[in-house]
Amino acid sequence: MATSKAVILVGGPSRGTRFRPLSLDLPKPLFDVAGHPIIWHNLKALAKTPGIKEVILIGYYDESVFAPYIKWWSLDYPQFSIKYLREYQALGTAGGLYHFRDVILKGNPSTLFVLNADVCCSFPLSSMLELFEEKQAEAVILGTKVSVEAASNFGCIVADPETKRVRHYVEKPETHISNLINCGVYLFSASIFDVIRDGMARKADKLAANPALEHEDDQEALRLEQDVLGELSERSKFFVYETRDFWRQIKTAGSAVPANALYLQQAYQSGATELAQPGPNIVAPVYIHPSAHVDPTAKLGPNVSIGERAVIGAGARIKESIILQDAEIKHDACILYSIIGWGSRVGAWARVEGSPVAATEHSTSTVKNGVKVQSVTILAKDCTVADEVRVQNCVCLPYKELKRDVVNEVIM
Amino acid sequence: MKALILVGGFGTRLRPLTLTLPKPLVEFANKPMILHQIEALAKAGVTDIVLAVNYQPEVMVSVLKKYEELYNVRITFSVEHEPLGTAGPLKLAEKILGKNDDPFFVLNSDVICDYPFDALAKFHKAHGQEGTIVVTKVEEPSKYGVVVHKPGHASRIDRFVEKPVEFVGNRINAGIYILNPTILKRIELRPTSIESEIFPAICADGELHSFDLEGFWMDVGQPKDFLTGTCLYLSSLAKKGGKELTPAGEEHPYVYGGNVLIDPSAKIGKNCRIGPNVVIGPGVTVGDGARLQRCVLLKNSKVKDHAWVKSTIVGWNSTVGRWARLENVTVLGDDVTVGDEIYVNGGSVLPHKTIKTNIEVPAIVM
Numbered sequence: 001m002a003t004s005k006a007v008i009l010v011g012g013p014s015r016g017t018r019f020r021p022l023s024l025d026l027p028k029p030l031f032d033v034a035g036h037p038i039i040w041h042n043l044k045a046l047a048k049t050p051g052i053k054e055v056i057l058i059g060y061y062d063e064s065v066f067a068p069y070i071k072w073w074s075l076d077y078p079q080f081s082i083k084y085l086r087e088y089q090a091l092g093t094a095g096g097l098y099h100f101r102d103v104i105l106k107g108n109p110s111t112l113f114v115l116n117a118d119v120c121c122s123f124p125l126s127s128m129l130e131l132f133e134e135k136q137a138e139a140v141i142l143g144t145k146v147s148v149e150a151a152s153n154f155g156c157i158v159a160d161p162e163t164k165r166v167r168h169y170v171e172k173p174e175t176h177i178s179n180l181i182n183c184g185v186y187l188f189s190a191s192i193f194d195v196i197r198d199g200m201a202r203k204a205d206k207l208a209a210n211p212a213l214e215h216e217d218d219q220e221a222l223r224l225e226q227d228v229l230g231e232l233s234e235r236s237k238f239f240v241y242e243t244r245d246f247w248r249q250i251k252t253a254g255s256a257v258p259a260n261a262l263y264l265q266q267a268y269q270s271g272a273t274e275l276a277q278p279g280p281n282i283v284a285p286v287y288i289h290p291s292a293h294v295d296p297t298a299k300l301g302p303n304v305s306i307g308e309r310a311v312i313g314a315g316a317r318i319k320e321s322i323i324l325q326d327a328e329i330k331h332d333a334c335i336l337y338s339i340i341g342w343g344s345r346v347g348a349w350a351r352v353e354g355s356p357v358a359a360t361e362h363s364t365s366t367v368k369n370g371v372k373v374q375s376v377t378i379l380a381k382d383c384t385v386a387d388e389v390r391v392q393n394c395v396c397l398p399y400k401e402l403k404r405d406v407v408n409e410v411i412m
Numbered sequence: 413m414k415a416l417i418l419v420g421g422f423g424t425r426l427r428p429l430t431l432t433l434p435k436p437l438v439e440f441a442n443k444p445m446i447l448h449q450i451e452a453l454a455k456a457g458v459t460d461i462v463l464a465v466n467y468q469p470e471v472m473v474s475v476l477k478k479y480e481e482l483y484n485v486r487i488t489f490s491v492e493h494e495p496l497g498t499a500g501p502l503k504l505a506e507k508i509l510g511k512n513d514d515p516f517f518v519l520n521s522d523v524i525c526d527y528p529f530d531a532l533a534k535f536h537k538a539h540g541q542e543g544t545i546v547v548t549k550v551e552e553p554s555k556y557g558v559v560v561h562k563p564g565h566a567s568r569i570d571r572f573v574e575k576p577v578e579f580v581g582n583r584i585n586a587g588i589y590i591l592n593p594t595i596l597k598r599i600e601l602r603p604t605s606i607e608s609e610i611f612p613a614i615c616a617d618g619e620l621h622s623f624d625l626e627g628f629w630m631d632v633g634q635p636k637d638f639l640t641g642t643c644l645y646l647s648s649l650a651k652k653g654g655k656e657l658t659p660a661g662e663e664h665p666y667v668y669g670g671n672v673l674i675d676p677s678a679k680i681g682k683n684c685r686i687g688p689n690v691v692i693g694p695g696v697t698v699g700d701g702a703r704l705q706r707c708v709l710l711k712n713s714k715v716k717d718h719a720w721v722k723s724t725i726v727g728w729n730s731t732v733g734r735w736a737r738l739e740n741v742t743v744l745g746d747d748v749t750v751g752d753e754i755y756v757n758g759g760s761v762l763p764h765k766t767i768k769t770n771i772e773v774p775a776i777v778m
Contacts, residue, residue, distance in 0.1 A: 332718045348703075
């Protein structure tokens with residue numbers, strides 16, 4: 001069988017600012033949804049795909065950030081080796097790949113999966129591989145259909161409906177081109193590096209011809225989406241595999257709540273044994289870490305994850321929310337559509353509440369009385385909500401104490 | 413002695429409660445509002461009570477029949493066929509009020525206080541003049557009509573200043589009077605205001621006095637004030653050491669902060685925290701882990717487990733769902749259901765409605 005490798009693009013601390021305030025304390029790829037870090041879900045999908053011998057994480061976080069996790073994940077997934085390669089400057093998604101091409105191509109893998117870390121989906125990688133082989137492709141991109149209004153926020157793909165060949169690709173177009181969008185999951189042959197090299201040369205030429213561009217942001221960086229995929233659609237055997245399963249970006253901190261719901265539902269439907277047993281006080285799916293303590297009179301779910309050592313008091317109610325490790329929810333409190341940060345405490349009879357986010361809607365803000373507010377209420381690390389206090393549609397930065405009701409605010 | 417209670421019309425200000433019961437029958441601290449007044453009047457030796465009403469619902473007649481026997485008083489309905497204001501009803505009831513020379517009490521049915529009828533009658537007879545108005549001291553007199561005394565006189569009223577822009581005093585008309593039957597000669601049978609037409613005339617004759625009310629006073633004609641009045645009433649009961657209140661302690665571990673009045677037939681769950689300032693009516697069920705403060709639960713209502721209720725009137729037979737949160741002068745009419753986990757901020761909900769989505773800003777649910 002042909003061997004394959006995978007690259008997960010994890011980004012760096014200066015990226016992912018939209019994941020604040022949660023990314024102030026933990027790199028986004030390590031944030032727990034459905035009981036596991038975001039990239040654990042990518043690894044899980046890769047582990048199910050035949051032929052993958054090595055997974056390389058590329059990003060510009062410090063090496064020490066991923067080191068302990070890689071150790072744990074190597075135990076979870078003995079079928080491949082996992083390593084982290086650090087970029088010392090942001091090279092862009094394509095630039096980073098190219099920079100590490102020798103490591104990536106070592107052992108002559110016939111195919112290369114490239115996954116953006118901030119994607120939540122079912123990762124139908126085997127199906128992509130089948131299409132790749134059937135079409136003898138050079139590249140396959142995962143696509144999904146979204147609403148016409150949402151499409152222009154993503155990379156848009158125009159493909160031949162019969163052959164699935166990609167005819168045109170535009171990143172975040174100003175006008176409507178297609179509502180089939182780029183899911184941030186790719187399968188390439190080694191020839192991708194030729195396309196990237198040409199893209200770099202083209203960009204260098206453009207810069208030389210117009211030195212004024214030199215001061216623009218990221219002029220050094222080469223991005224797959226902006227600088228490579230368009231060219232790929234012009235010259236290569238580039239195909240799209242359209243998924244009808246769930247797909248969602250994890251950009252804002254609030255989007256962790258729908259992502260959590262989607263991964264939990266997936267786990268539940270596949271009969272995962274790590275989920276809590278449904279019962280009168282457990283509305284499936286619910287994940288409870290074995291070290292967490294949940295009072296039997298508390299009612300949880302659906303779509304709730306309870307982190308390590310978290311404590312849930314008597315008669316508490318938690319729905320569509322993530323409770324992170326060491327958080328404490330006191331008796332009779334009610335948590336809806338929210339994220340409760342590490343070590344945060346929610347008082348008795350307090351109510352922490354966001355607004356429902358439809359899984360099909362790719363936005364995590366909502367308009368209330370003409371003002372744009374966050375749908376999901378987020379308490380970052382070590383925040384405190386006093387007894388009986390109500391917090392709704394708020395984002396609260398770390399180490400804050402909320403003693404009075406707050407609605408529609410960002411609390412610095 | 414005789415008394416007239418100005419009941420008036422449909423009590424629209426106390427809707428949605430008054431869509432179900434006439435205002436005088438709405439329970440205040442687990443007792444129909446009018447009963448507080450009838451009881452106090454009977455205790456002061458009043459035997460003839462006239463209820464001045466614009467309309468006379470059947471239910472009111474039958475309920476008051478019961479009280480007639482219970483308190484050994486005669487209750488007469490005086491029905492206005494057109495609104496007669498605050499003075500006209502006195503003329504309409506002239507036959508009863510003027511049947512002898514004894515003075516009679518007049519009171520607004522919305523007023524809750526420690527009714528000082530005995531002392532008031534004594535004071536009135538002592539000065540021997542035509543009328544006495546009970547006055548109460550308020551912090552912000554600019555919102556009311558203020559009573560100004562004659563220079564150098566402690567009780568004789570010189571004039572009234574409606575909504576004074578500069579401070580002339582802080583005593584306001586408390587809506588309770590004792591008047592000699594001679595006043596009936598000053599009133600014609602037409603819409604007339606006792607405050608702005610009759611009293612100034614008596615004043616001009618130097619025949620009107622004021623009587624200071626001790627303790628609390630509240631016009632409980634609308635929900636916000638109904639709740640405030642309930643707090644004042646419960647505090648007053650507590651001060652008097654009344655046995656009606658449920659004491660905190662081992663037997664009632666849920667009582668928190670005092671001023672809690674619970675009907676013996678109500679059922680309270682485990683691990684609740686109730687108070688301060690809560691009234692729980694007969695047949696009410698409160699689930700486990702509920703948190704109640706500054707609220708009134710009317711007869712046969714139900715607050716389910718872990719709900720949080722503050723500054724709210726829960727109407728008869730209504731149900732508040734598990735983990736629901738009600739606050740900011742929310743009023744549920746009769747037989748309203750608030751779903752589990754629902755938040756209601758200042759909702760005014762008409763009878764027989766079910767609330768399934770949050771009410772985030774004060775609103776009326778038709």
